[in-house]
Amino acid sequence: MIAHVAEASEDKGRVVVRLGEFAMSSPAAISAAIHVATAFRSQLEGLFIEDPDLYNACTHANLREVAMTGRAPALLSPIKLGRDAEAFAVAVQRQLSNAASAAGVRFTARVVRETPIKALQDACAERGPWNIIVFAEPIEGRERGAFVSDTIAQVWGTTGYIATGARAAWRAGPIIVAIEDVGHLTGMIRAAERLAAVAGDEIQLIPVGIDEIGLDWLEGEIRLTLGEGSSVAVLPRPVYAGSSLVLHAAISAYRPRMVIARHGGFLLPSGETAKPLAGLGCPVFMVH
Amino acid sequence: MFNFFQRTPKASPAILVVPDDADQRTADDGSAATATAPTPSNSPPVVSANGHATSQAAGKTSADYTPDASIFGLADARRAMALIASAKPRALFFIAAPRTAGHAAAVRALLAEQAAKIPPGDAVAVVSSFDDRRPLSILRLPGPEANALAAGIADAIEMLSVTIPAAFDSDSYKVARLALDEELRSGHDNAIDALKRRASAQNIGLLRTPLGYAIAPMHEGRVVAPDVFKALPEGLKAGVEAKLSAFEAELSGVLDNRTLLQQDYRTRLRDLDEEVASLAVRASLAAVTKAIAAREAAAAWVDALSADLVRNAALFVTAARRAGGGARAPVEIAHDPALARYRVQVMNLQQSSSPSIDDPDSLERASLCGVAHVPPPGVPLTPFSLVPGVLSRAGGGLVVMDARDVVADFGAWPLLNQVFKSGAAQPADAASPIARPAGMSVPVDARLILTGDLDDYRAFCAADPEGARAVRLIEAFDATIPMTPDVERAFASLIAGIVAEEGLQPVDGAAIAVLMHDRTTTAGAASLLSTDCDIIRDSLILANHHARSQARVVTSAGDIISALKRRARQDEQMALPGRKAESAAP
Numbered sequence: 001m002i003a004h005v006a007e008a009s010e011d012k013g014r015v016v017v018r019l020g021e022f023a024m025s026s027p028a029a030i031s032a033a034i035h036v037a038t039a040f041r042s043q044l045e046g047l048f049i050e051d052p053d054l055y056n057a058c059t060h061a062n063l064r065e066v067a068m069t070g071r072a073p074a075l076l077s078p079i080k081l082g083r084d085a086e087a088f089a090v091a092v093q094r095q096l097s098n099a100a101s102a103a104g105v106r107f108t109a110r111v112v113r114e115t116p117i118k119a120l121q122d123a124c125a126e127r128g129p130w131n132i133i134v135f136a137e138p139i140e141g142r143e144r145g146a147f148v149s150d151t152i153a154q155v156w157g158t159t160g161y162i163a164t165g166a167r168a169a170w171r172a173g174p175i176i177v178a179i180e181d182v183g184h185l186t187g188m189i190r191a192a193e194r195l196a197a198v199a200g201d202e203i204q205l206i207p208v209g210i211d212e213i214g215l216d217w218l219e220g221e222i223r224l225t226l227g228e229g230s231s232v233a234v235l236p237r238p239v240y241a242g243s244s245l246v247l248h249a250a251i252s253a254y255r256p257r258m259v260i261a262r263h264g265g266f267l268l269p270s271g272e273t274a275k276p277l278a279g280l281g282c283p284v285f286m287v288h
Numbered sequence: 289m290f291n292f293f294q295r296t297p298k299a300s301p302a303i304l305v306v307p308d309d310a311d312q313r314t315a316d317d318g319s320a321a322t323a324t325a326p327t328p329s330n331s332p333p334v335v336s337a338n339g340h341a342t343s344q345a346a347g348k349t350s351a352d353y354t355p356d357a358s359i360f361g362l363a364d365a366r367r368a369m370a371l372i373a374s375a376k377p378r379a380l381f382f383i384a385a386p387r388t389a390g391h392a393a394a395v396r397a398l399l400a401e402q403a404a405k406i407p408p409g410d411a412v413a414v415v416s417s418f419d420d421r422r423p424l425s426i427l428r429l430p431g432p433e434a435n436a437l438a439a440g441i442a443d444a445i446e447m448l449s450v451t452i453p454a455a456f457d458s459d460s461y462k463v464a465r466l467a468l469d470e471e472l473r474s475g476h477d478n479a480i481d482a483l484k485r486r487a488s489a490q491n492i493g494l495l496r497t498p499l500g501y502a503i504a505p506m507h508e509g510r511v512v513a514p515d516v517f518k519a520l521p522e523g524l525k526a527g528v529e530a531k532l533s534a535f536e537a538e539l540s541g542v543l544d545n546r547t548l549l550q551q552d553y554r555t556r557l558r559d560l561d562e563e564v565a566s567l568a569v570r571a572s573l574a575a576v577t578k579a580i581a582a583r584e585a586a587a588a589w590v591d592a593l594s595a596d597l598v599r600n601a602a603l604f605v606t607a608a609r610r611a612g613g614g615a616r617a618p619v620e621i622a623h624d625p626a627l628a629r630y631r632v633q634v635m636n637l638q639q640s641s642s643p644s645i646d647d648p649d650s651l652e653r654a655s656l657c658g659v660a661h662v663p664p665p666g667v668p669l670t671p672f673s674l675v676p677g678v679l680s681r682a683g684g685g686l687v688v689m690d691a692r693d694v695v696a697d698f699g700a701w702p703l704l705n706q707v708f709k710s711g712a713a714q715p716a717d718a719a720s721p722i723a724r725p726a727g728m729s730v731p732v733d734a735r736l737i738l739t740g741d742l743d744d745y746r747a748f749c750a751a752d753p754e755g756a757r758a759v760r761l762i763e764a765f766d767a768t769i770p771m772t773p774d775v776e777r778a779f780a781s782l783i784a785g786i787v788a789e790e791g792l793q794p795v796d797g798a799a800i801a802v803l804m805h806d807r808t809t810t811a812g813a814a815s816l817l818s819t820d821c822d823i824i825r826d827s828l829i830l831a832n833h834h835a836r837s838q839a840r841v842v843t844s845a846g847d848i849i850s851a852l853k854r855r856a857r858q859d860e861q862m863a864l865p866g867r868k869a870e871s872a873a874p
């Protein structure tokens with residue numbers, strides 16, 4: 001995790017906020033980014049990525065834009081695209097900058113014209129491997145969910161990713177750590193401790209899985225790791241009931257500030273990211 | 289013939305005969321000026337005044353008579369005022385009586401008797417109509433039922449503040465909502481994804497732009513450069529452009545369909561929300577619905593309330609979120625402006641018992657008209673914003689006002705007259721009586737009682753001769769009554785009654801005679817007696833003090849004369865012509 005690195009050298013940790021592909025940033029994602037940056041005393045970078053294909057396409061004389069508003073298709077010139085994109089980039093950067101400034105977090109803004117994965121790879125390569133990527137736009141739909149999965153699979157130099165679903169809320173509440181295996185247990189608890197310390201939140205662990213016997217063993221390991229007298233609570237494990245939607249609803253019922261979970265596991269399957277994010281209803285800190 | 293007072297027709301009304309020692313006693317304080325006259329008999333004469341004389345048995349005092357402090361003419365007044373209880377709502381009366389404290393108290397007591405006889409009518413409950421064009425409605429219910437409805441609805445709202453947020457926070461709702469959200473998302477995403485895939489298969493790319501999508505020719509996943517595209521054979525270019533146009537049209541269709549999907553989603557989401565909310569609403573209103581089932585209008589209103597609660601269940605969820613998910617205090621719920629439309633405002637204070645006499649503190653229009661507050665412009669009118677004024681508070685009872693106040697306030701009487709004619713009062717803002725919400729009126733059932741003496745009645749008639757015709761005059765008490773043996777007996781009992789009530793020492797027969805003389809003098813004719821008891825009571829108290837200061841155990845005529853003189857001096861100082869003339873000492 002990023003924690004030990006940030007402790008060792010304050011300047012090395014960095015939260016890279018991937019600003020939306022023409023979608024406004026989720027306030028919950030922005031708050032989560034600020035919270036993480038505060039917790040790890042790291043700096044924040046707003047990365048606005050322009051799609052080079054789109055700018056190339058604009059050089060076609062007759063490129064038309066089909067508007068979401070239902071307006072009749074109209075010619076899209078490089079000038080119009082540049083103007084619209086700049087206005088959008090300024091708006092989302094300002095939103096992030098204002099939040100960082102209010103929280104006293106160092107902030108830098110950057111605009112790059114590159115494919116999104118490549119842009120994130122480059123950004124994280126500059127100061128790896130101590131980056132956390134925050135997806136500012138709400139992750140809705142298969143395409144954006146797939147983009148998150150692709151980023152996690154292809155971008156190196158990162159220690160975690162934060163994404164939010166549609167209608168995610170940022171609120172005071174516990175930091176819930178979904179434990180699916182003991183391998184990540186210590187690191188996730190350490191991350192949770194850092195995150196919880198910012199606002200004095202409670203840490204709650206929840207064993208997640210399908211296999212009841214495996215879960216019994218996992219819960220035993222969790223309690224063993226925590227030891228007696230730990231202030232970390234272990235929540236009753238949710239009943240699977242044949243649908244992961246029920247699990248997401250059960251965890252969201254605790255009204256967490258943030259959930260820490262392993263991407264590619266049972267709670268956050270790698271092939272389906274948007275649904276769990278929508279179900280959990282809060283920012284999710286995903287680890288490999 | 290009453291054995292205490294005897295008529296002495298030949299005696300001069302101007303001559304008062306008092307016992308020999310009266311002169312001496314009153315001279316002690318230097319204020320007594322006692323006239324004496326020959327007595328008509330050998331027995332100790334007590335009084336000869338206004339044509340009446342007495343051969344009072346020696347040694348008789350007020351203690352020898354049955355105490356009765358009732359005002360003169362009480363029985364007649366009671367008979368006259370019986371009309372009030374049998375009158376219809378909104379009847380107007382003028383109760384004429386001399387302006388004395390004793391008469392005022394008697395009138396109040398008789399009005400209270402009449403008020404108690406009026407059967408309680410239906411209460412007026414102001415409720416929201418749940419219709420923006422006509423913000424409020426009126427329900428007429430028996431008082432106890434109106435109060436029960438108001439309390440039941442308040443309880444239900446308090447309950448819903450907990451149960452609705454809980455229902456929307458339940459796992460079952462969340463899962464249903466997620467499934468719906470997912471259906472919308474996948475419906476739209478599937479369409480866009482399918483279009484993208486089909487376009488991609490034909491080397492056409494859908495690129496996201498700030499405001500929508502652009503469609504461009506692609507090759508191996510990248511946009512074809514314009515110069516490369518230009519270099520393509522015309523036939524190939526035309527084919528690509530045709531594809532671009534076709535996908536553009538299809539994309540427009542998909543985006544249009546997105547709106548339809550969203551509409552469908554909204555409808556289904558609303559249905560889901562209403563389904564969840566209606567369970568909670570039905571449960572919370574079950575008791576009220578059952579209790580009110582026999583009252584058609586009220587039952588219809590509860591149905592409308594139920595529908596409105598279901599439609600606006602989000603109000604409760606939002607309030608719970610504002611409270612951080614914690615329980616809200618009952619007082620917080622009761623004063624939540626967002627929930628004010630669900631209040632039942634019962635405008636009458638006493639529906640369960642007999643109507644009350646309500647004496648307004650002021651004649652302000654807003655207070656009179658039944659509504660003392662209207663919210664500022666732009667703020668919705670709610671039952672909560674209405675404060676019952678005097679006309680509403682009285683229900684079907686009596687509203688008693690001093691006629692002089694009504695005549696003195698030029699604005700009050702026309703307004704009152706109009707309200708009692710129409711039977712309805714419009715709300716008025718206490719700060720701005722001119723401001724009135726349209727289409728809102730509160731029924732008024734009260735009977736209006738104006739009080740005053742006959743001079744006041746004449747002034748009232750002169751101020752509004754036409755309006756005065758609608759007002760029935762009841763002459764409850766006369767300023768004077770004919771002197772008869774019964775009245776003489778009653779006078780002695782009155783003295784005894786006042787002595788008993790005030791805890792005074794006994795008054796001797798001469799003193800009683802002096803007081804009677806004073807009252808006949810005030811009445812202006814020997815055959816009449818003034819009914820003003822205030823002066824009698826006051827004089828007795830003063831005389832009692834005078835006698836006690838001289839260590840006597842019975843108050844005598846001299847004490848009374850001294851007291852009457854003292855009153856006369858006081859009235860002169862006060863420079864009140866009416867009082868001066870009335871209480872002139874003999």
